[in-house]
Amino acid sequence: MSGGVDSSVAASLLADAGHDVVGCTLKLWGGESDAGCCSAADVDDARRVAQVLGIDHHVFNLAERFEADVVDPYVAAHARGETPNPCVACNRSIKFGELLSRASRLGFDALATGHHARVVREGPIPQLRRGADAGKDQSYVLGFLGVEELARLVLPVGELTKAEVRARAHAAGLRTAAKPDSQEVCFIPRKGRGRFLAERTALTPGVVVERASGVELGTVPAVELVTVGQRRGIGPGHGGVARYVADVDPSTATIYVTTREELDVAHVDLAPDSLRWSGAPRTLPARVLVQASAHGPALAATLSDGDGLIAVLDRAARPAAPGQLAVFYDHEDPDLVLGAATVARRALAAA
Amino acid sequence: MTESRRAERDRELLYFDHAASAPRREEVLLAMAPYTRGVVGNPTGSHRAARAARLALDDAREEVAALTGSLPGGVVFTGGGTESCNEAVFGVAADRARRGRPSRLVVSSIEHHAVLDAARRLARGLLAAPVEVVELPVGRDGVVDLARARALLEGADLVSVMTANNEVGTVQPIAAIAALARDVAADVVVHTDAVAAAPWADLVVAAEGADLVTICGHKLGGPVGVGALCLRREVTLAPLLVGGGQERGRRAGTPDVAAAVGLATALRLAGEERAGAFARTAARRDQLAKLLTSALDGVTQTVPSGELLPGTCHVLVDGVASEELVYLCDEAGLCVSAASSCASGATTQSHVLAAMGVDGALARGSLRLSIGAGTSDEEVERAAGIVVAAVRRLRAGAG
Numbered sequence: 223m224s225g226g227v228d229s230s231v232a233a234s235l236l237a238d239a240g241h242d243v244v245g246c247t248l249k250l251w252g253g254e255s256d257a258g259c260c261s262a263a264d265v266d267d268a269r270r271v272a273q274v275l276g277i278d279h280h281v282f283n284l285a286e287r288f289e290a291d292v293v294d295p296y297v298a299a300h301a302r303g304e305t306p307n308p309c310v311a312c313n314r315s316i317k318f319g320e321l322l323s324r325a326s327r328l329g330f331d332a333l334a335t336g337h338h339a340r341v342v343r344e345g346p347i348p349q350l351r352r353g354a355d356a357g358k359d360q361s362y363v364l365g366f367l368g369v370e371e372l373a374r375l376v377l378p379v380g381e382l383t384k385a386e387v388r389a390r391a392h393a394a395g396l397r398t399a400a401k402p403d404s405q406e407v408c409f410i411p412r413k414g415r416g417r418f419l420a421e422r423t424a425l426t427p428g429v430v431v432e433r434a435s436g437v438e439l440g441t442v443p444a445v446e447l448v449t450v451g452q453r454r455g456i457g458p459g460h461g462g463v464a465r466y467v468a469d470v471d472p473s474t475a476t477i478y479v480t481t482r483e484e485l486d487v488a489h490v491d492l493a494p495d496s497l498r499w500s501g502a503p504r505t506l507p508a509r510v511l512v513q514a515s516a517h518g519p520a521l522a523a524t525l526s527d528g529d530g531l532i533a534v535l536d537r538a539a540r541p542a543a544p545g546q547l548a549v550f551y552d553h554e555d556p557d558l559v560l561g562a563a564t565v566a567r568r569a570l571a572a573a
Numbered sequence: 574m575t576e577s578r579r580a581e582r583d584r585e586l587l588y589f590d591h592a593a594s595a596p597r598r599e600e601v602l603l604a605m606a607p608y609t610r611g612v613v614g615n616p617t618g619s620h621r622a623a624r625a626a627r628l629a630l631d632d633a634r635e636e637v638a639a640l641t642g643s644l645p646g647g648v649v650f651t652g653g654g655t656e657s658c659n660e661a662v663f664g665v666a667a668d669r670a671r672r673g674r675p676s677r678l679v680v681s682s683i684e685h686h687a688v689l690d691a692a693r694r695l696a697r698g699l700l701a702a703p704v705e706v707v708e709l710p711v712g713r714d715g716v717v718d719l720a721r722a723r724a725l726l727e728g729a730d731l732v733s734v735m736t737a738n739n740e741v742g743t744v745q746p747i748a749a750i751a752a753l754a755r756d757v758a759a760d761v762v763v764h765t766d767a768v769a770a771a772p773w774a775d776l777v778v779a780a781e782g783a784d785l786v787t788i789c790g791h792k793l794g795g796p797v798g799v800g801a802l803c804l805r806r807e808v809t810l811a812p813l814l815v816g817g818g819q820e821r822g823r824r825a826g827t828p829d830v831a832a833a834v835g836l837a838t839a840l841r842l843a844g845e846e847r848a849g850a851f852a853r854t855a856a857r858r859d860q861l862a863k864l865l866t867s868a869l870d871g872v873t874q875t876v877p878s879g880e881l882l883p884g885t886c887h888v889l890v891d892g893v894a895s896e897e898l899v900y901l902c903d904e905a906g907l908c909v910s911a912a913s914s915c916a917s918g919a920t921t922q923s924h925v926l927a928a929m930g931v932d933g934a935l936a937r938g939s940l941r942l943s944i945g946a947g948t949s950d951e952e953v954e955r956a957a958g959i960v961v962a963a964v965r966r967l968r969a970g971a972g
Contacts, residue, residue, distance in 0.1 A: 249919035265919075281919040282896055327967055328900055 664810025
């Protein structure tokens with residue numbers, strides 16, 4: 223229970239269905255931001271909802287682990303020129319890692335969250351599917367979960383639209399009914415990513431270079447803050463044409479830019495050992511829809527492991543940022559999650 | 574949890590968290606009752622109703638003064654232990670600052686946050702003059718290291734060392750620290766947070782040498798929301814709360830007569846019962862510790878010897894997380910504490926254990942059980958059984 227409306231309603235639905243439910247809020251970060259999610263105010267909101275629902279509520283302090291498994295890698299990834307997704311790291315290590323083991327040790331049969339996604343238990347293997355509300359689907363951040371985790375995961379709000387969730391919260395008299403969704407990374411103050419990183423790692427000024435010609439177009443104050451695909455903050459277009467970041471090379475502090483037309487690439491390189499199947503493994507090559515960012519499109523592709531792990535796109539598209547999670551959905555059954563892997567930085571050799 | 578399971582669990586409550594809040598005493602309630610309903614005059618008024626309230630307040634004041642060895646008019650009733658500690662720290666530092674002087678605040682590294690945070694906040698620049706905070710180290714035995722204290726005490730304006738530590742129960746050498754301080758610091762004010770010690774120690778003796786003594790109601794089985802800052806000698810303190818000038822200008826706000834009466838009653842009862850209660854409670858605590866350490870491997874008393882509060886049993890449990898242990902104990906109806914907690918209800922890492930040099934991994938499995946004079950042998954047996962079962966279950970892993 224994060225203190226948000228989704229987890230509030232998830233708890234409410236389970237309690238109404240007669241399950242023996244205990245609510246828990248994680249204390250993960252006591253630092254400056256304390257505002258995005260799970261702040262002291264959020265803990266209070268979650269606790270109050272639990273009280274109204276008549277269920278016990280506990281606060282678990284996993285801050286030490288969060289710092290080690292989410293925050294530190296977040297900083298390190300930036301230093302490597304990657305674009306990490308800390309929410310995925312938190313899900314892996316904390317929510318569906320430590321918390322899931324703790325729940326087991328304390329005698330619980332399942333862990334429930336307010337994520338907008340569905341676990342469908344029709345056959346022997348549980349399936350992870352997109353939530354009913356396409357605009358709010360959060361299956362992406364759960365894409366790395368495997369069979370053991372899905373077997374013990376309950377997602378009560380996945381069948382509802384966001385509007386239905388809020389309506390239920392209102393009907394149940396929950397104080398979080400109208401609470402806005404938290405959008406930011408929970409440990410970073412709004413628009414404070416640069417300062418947050420500057421306090422923890424050296425930021426390197428870099429040069430912006432036109433990929434095709436090798437011409438230097440300008441500089442940026444921090445290479446680590448630049449993401450593949452970004453257009454803003456890398457200086458004015460050369461000759462009035464907008465430039466996009468095609469690649470970031472932290473070893474030389476160089477940002478390669480190109481025009482919109484030349485930006486698109488026809489594949490997504492993936493880290494070879496990072497593939498994890500959600501259910502039964504599929505034989506490769508397999509036809510998939512690959513989504514490489516939390517709110518990005520799911521693109522038709524063929525996932526293969528012939529020459530390294532790679533998703534070859536049917537149509538070229540904006541490059542995926544190294545460090546992001548790539549989630550694969552079934553090409554014939556687009557709501558079904560097949561598995562996930564981590565986007566790798568492609569060797570610069572083939573331009 | 575279903576409604577019937579919850580009701581059953583509450584009926585069999587085993588309360589082993591007296592150090593967090595002691596069960597409210599019936600005698601206290603009775604003493605307070607007349608001042609909780611009907612006409613209760615505002616003690617600052619000039620009519621007979623005010624005088625009646627004033628009388629009760631001042632009788633309570635004198636009682637607390639006598640029990641703590643303080644000046645007859647030197648007891649300031651406050652809103653609790655935290656406020657009293659804050660006032661001691663702020664009172665001295667702000668008094669220096671308003672005279673243009675910097676201040677050096679020397680506090681033990683195991684003080685309650687009511688002292689530590691109050692001091693640190695001032696050091697970050699709240700007052701017009703600079704404030705320096707210095708921490709006195711403690712040994713692995715949880716006692717202020719006197720040998721290293723002397724140099725650190727030089728030039729102190731305030732020294733604040735608790736009479737006994739609330740987490741691990743270790744008693745501090747207040748008289749020795751006060752004597753050392755006066756040796757090396759002219760004008761020093763010595764404060765001691767006696768919140769944890771008050772139920773068990775004669776403060777006249779245990780806090781000997783201190784100029785300011787803090788106590789609070791609810792650790793004594795009195796009401797929560799009331800405490801006192803007791804002055805042993807005339808000390809000029811800048812007030813935290815200003816307004817109507819009550820409590821001789823030291824703490825503004827209409828005094829809570831009922832609460833003051835409750836506090837005085839609770840303190841008096843503790844004193845009257847102490848002789849027998851101390852020994853009986855210590856024996857039960859020792860039995861509890863023995864049951865835990867003998868039934869399980871990898872369980873040790875955090876402070877195995879030395880002068881300790883009789884009700885506190887603090888152990889380090891290898892291979893389990895405090896939060897999980899507290900959870901399983903709670904599920905079985907046993908209320909215990911994991912190290913320290915913050916207002917959100919989460920467990921925080923204990924600065925006390927860190928200051929004592931307890932290994933981080935061990936500290937993660939810390940557990941405090943605290944009993945009172947009324948805890949029975951049978952309850953001790955049951956509690957030990959619950960803890961042992963919980964530890965075994967957690968060590969066995971998933972299930």
